[in-house]
Amino acid sequence: MLLESRVLGNRVACEVGGLRLWEPQDDQTIDRLRALWAEHPLLVFRRQALSEDELADFSARFGPLERTVRTDWASPVRPEVSLISNLKDAQATPIGGLGDGEIQWHSDQSYMLNPATGAMLYALELPPEGGATSWVDLCAAYVGLSDRLKRAVDGRCGIFSYAKRLAGYQGTDRMISEEAKRKTPPILHPLVHTHPVTGRKALYLDSTTTVGIDGMDEASGWALLEEIYEFATQRQFTYRHHWQVGDAVLWDNGFTMHRREAFDPTARRLMKRTTIFLSGERHIVPEGVLAALA
Numbered sequence: 001m002l003l004e005s006r007v008l009g010n011r012v013a014c015e016v017g018g019l020r021l022w023e024p025q026d027d028q029t030i031d032r033l034r035a036l037w038a039e040h041p042l043l044v045f046r047r048q049a050l051s052e053d054e055l056a057d058f059s060a061r062f063g064p065l066e067r068t069v070r071t072d073w074a075s076p077v078r079p080e081v082s083l084i085s086n087l088k089d090a091q092a093t094p095i096g097g098l099g100d101g102e103i104q105w106h107s108d109q110s111y112m113l114n115p116a117t118g119a120m121l122y123a124l125e126l127p128p129e130g131g132a133t134s135w136v137d138l139c140a141a142y143v144g145l146s147d148r149l150k151r152a153v154d155g156r157c158g159i160f161s162y163a164k165r166l167a168g169y170q171g172t173d174r175m176i177s178e179e180a181k182r183k184t185p186p187i188l189h190p191l192v193h194t195h196p197v198t199g200r201k202a203l204y205l206d207s208t209t210t211v212g213i214d215g216m217d218e219a220s221g222w223a224l225l226e227e228i229y230e231f232a233t234q235r236q237f238t239y240r241h242h243w244q245v246g247d248a249v250l251w252d253n254g255f256t257m258h259r260r261e262a263f264d265p266t267a268r269r270l271m272k273r274t275t276i277f278l279s280g281e282r283h284i285v286p287e288g289v290l291a292a293l294a
């Protein structure tokens, strides 16, 4: 099938047409998607109709799927698929995670030693208003940094804490199992990486999870992070996605952060997400070190 691509906005995203993701894709198509993905951290596929197996099978063409520490968000049908939703079952228990509130700029899995940096989110039910998701291209943001800020972050590691992320969640999302706690100790990741395909440098950030910078006192680390977040999330580096039912969006958390706007809690929103271990040969894949041992 002929693949069409159209750059959206300021090059953060690229809309890909002509593909029926519920059908198996040949290797040539996957290679073309990989090439586009290296240039644009976000690929948008519209008008899809995917079962959980089809979503998972397409995602798995880019790497093994992760079953995340949020086993409470996993689909009972296909556990590699997480339900991102404010819907509740007959016992008023949330069927998935992340509810209806605003979610600040973050990178999925940044709190993991070996993060699975690929993600695909598929929209099934949407509120009439609100709930848009934005992404920031952290390669473009790095290029735009002043020499002073580049020198300040190059070679530095951020301290990433899942406890901080949890404190920002609503309701039952704040609660995790003992096993999930054990798997998410505070860790360090370099704040700057080089993309193995494009050779471009990128920031690696997560405003919901970083608690400081290794080797800097608390106040100076916070001040530098604040300055970097303010700079990196300017409009010229971002793309805001207005969801339509049937949209599937594939993104690389290795050089992006994303945020979601709140929506009316009485409206229904149902999204399904996969999480993908991407290869360090083609993607930025931060390697973590335990903060306590560093």
Ligand code: SIN
Pocket: 084, 098, 103, 108, 131, 132, 133, 258, 259, 260, 271
């Ligand atoms: C997420 O942050 O992974 C979810 C984004 C969304 O619900 O749009």
